[in-house]
Amino acid sequence: MTRRPGAADITVVVPARDDAAHLARCLDALARQSHPPFEVVVVDNASTDATAEVARAAGARVVREDSVGIPAAASRGYDAVEGGIIARCDADSLPPGDWLARIASVFDADPTLSAVTGAGTFYDLPPVRGHLARVFYMRGYFWGMRAAVANVPLWGSNMALRVSAWHGVRHLVHRDDPQVHDDTDLSFQLGSSARVRYDRALTVGVSGRTFQSPASLARRFRWARRTLEVNWAVSPPWERWTHRISTARQLPAAPERAVAPQPAVTPGPAVTPEQTVTPEPAVAAPPDRMLDPAPDRG
Template sequence: MPTVSVVIPALDDAEMLGRCLADLAAQLRPADEIVVVDNGSTDDTAAVARAAGARVVEQPHRGIWPAASTGYDAATGDIIARLDADSRPPADWLLHIEAELLDAPEVGVLTGPGVFYDGGTVVAGLGQVLYIGGYFWSMGLWLGNPPVFGSNFAMRRDVWLQARERVHRDRSDIHDDLDLSFHLGLETIVRYDERLTVGISARPFSTWKGFGRRLLWAYTTLSMHLPDQSPWRRRVARRRQAHEQERDAPEAVA
């Protein structure tokens, strides 16, 4: 059976992290290891993580990508799963991930949506439709496959080892999950499963400043991948790859 690591970047989020780690402790399929990346916290984040049995890795360079990539590097599992400090995974989250990746060895990345558990009806509703739904729809069209959602996904270890030198892991002004999506190999199969859900917080959208910052990150992430990762170039590359596979198939059979 594969081993599973859960990576959680955290910055000054001791209380929410404690709830997330309690949810992980209640998993039907326990994690083989939990790696909490302390991104320069000034509160009890590291102490809360250690008290829950997690391994704490320090990353003083602040930013989600620097912290997340440090966690992926530190993880030892065959499968690397990812949550945020304020995520609320259901009890069958890891069981679902393991079962689906065992059943489909061709899938390299498994991702699913988040469901807002706070923020009020209007904020949560708009976030669900515009942010979560809009992200999967628009980036799916752009990429030609489902995008990775950073608050709720799992990837095989070899997928990260192939992508780790291509991503912009030191950037703190871009969306780490979208950047990872752009730098997965075209041969990597990303599966979106709407049944794989976690609770997520609407805190990032509670202020216009927070919302605007994420829009700016999106603009920066997309613009830095043009023109090489434009939708039309990705489609051409996929057609070329498919043609090469068809051409080589008879030789493989022979």
């Protein structure tokens, strides 16, 4: 594909395994973006259903990853992106029409930014359960992993990073371990001094299927424990925070330009849900803008 001069090249990576129905709705939402993606890459993680066929029918590029697990699939997708910005969502994500435009504006406003992430709303949970899931599960993730990583943690259903940032850490991620959370693991590898932003305005719809059974939720907590174990063995949290604080004192804050407001997007048809590489140099962000749900007061 030919890159567009002057346009922010954003390639969307969607890892998927046996999730054709959700994927079709996600790709439909991506097709209605006010800022069209340069390309959509769907990683077929050894699916046995029509995942690959659905992706091709929507015009996405399909890459195959036979090692089952989100870490392997996500890494395979990131490796397939040649330049610009990688936007990542999951097959059950429903990005609003201005999602990519918001990502483009955030990166344009801060050339030193390595990555950005945001939260989500659970579109298929009853209102009360959805609110509780957002408050306790999602905010708990950002608060808890913020302390563990000593930086803003990325959330895989709604995140973006520069290809240059990925190239700096792609040999460090635990892509062959299906028992780690790939997004948190990537956050660890980016490091405690990387410039990562939480954007309150960057949101997507996500499925609440994590909460369908105690077993599903328990599995995610096991993965979280595994992710912490393998990364803290290399760099425990007190070392990460010491490095972060010392770096923040040494480096000046990056100049910041205002993020341009996005024009209103006319909604389309309603969507019915059913390791040695040196990371890129980082500039510490002003503490009070690092993460809205868990502001750094240090």
